[in-house]
Amino acid sequence: MPKVKMFDKNIVLNKAIQLFWLKGYFNTSMQDLVDYLEINRASIYDTYGNKRELFLLAFKNYINSNNKSLVEFLEKENSTKLGLLNLLQLPIEASFCENGNKGCFAVNTATEMLPKDDEIRDILRDNRLELESIFYSHLKRGFDNGELSSDKDIQELASFLYTLLNGILVIAKVNPDKRYLINILKTGLTVLD
The missing domain is CATH 1.10.10.60 (Homeodomain-like)
Incomplete structure (x- = not known):
């Protein structure tokens, strides 16, 4: 048996x-x-x-779950700009929650295992591409409804948002000052104006 x-x-x-x-x-x-x-x-x-x-x-389970949650969050947001502000504030708020500042599992893994681990690099590269695609879709919605100016390069903005998110995740561990992090976020999002 x-x-x-x-x-x-x-x-x-x-x-x-x-x-x-x-x-x-x-x-x-x-x-x-x-x-x-x-x-x-x-x-x-x-x-x-x-x-x-x-x-x-x-x-991989963490990445899939995280990306699914990100899509669901952005789909509920009516405003592109406000949706991105609300989304990117979440990791800042998480830095000050009861569980402490353990950071992002993907960022932690990148800093721990790269550049020596090719398989992890490939997983992280695919995750970057997926996140940029998620940001692109959300930005395109803002472009299509007139919230974003037509002179914006949506792909460049999507790549920038990925970089901004990861930068905030790293800085939150180095300098866990909520006001400082929110100011960085708001300044970064002025590229959407």
Whole structure:
């Protein structure tokens, strides 16, 4: 009779995301995973593979979930400019929440694992392209409804917004001053005027 898994694979995967996000890849041991996920080592290997395979699965799951949430958030916003302001304020607010300033999992992974890890670089490159596409779609809506000037290069703006978002995520860890970060954000978004 085959063994029946006594845990929910998605719940455990989400817990793995939280652990890797908090500690990083290299600072997370298999024993950390066993303790935090509350499943035995054999179950981790059997279900997810080795530590690297679990990390990649967790990281890709985080990116997919994050990007889906971003699309859903922007689709609910009537104003392009206000929608972007509201969206880009979220990571600033998150920097001051109860969970502390753990930053963005993608940015943390980039700073920890690049430039030596080609697979991570490819995942992050694809994520950049997807985020720029999401920003592009939102900006195009503003262009089409007349909120943005027709002299704007939407692709350049989408790339800029990706850079602005990542810059804010990094600076929030270095200088967690809410007013400073909001001022950077508002100044950056003047490119939409």
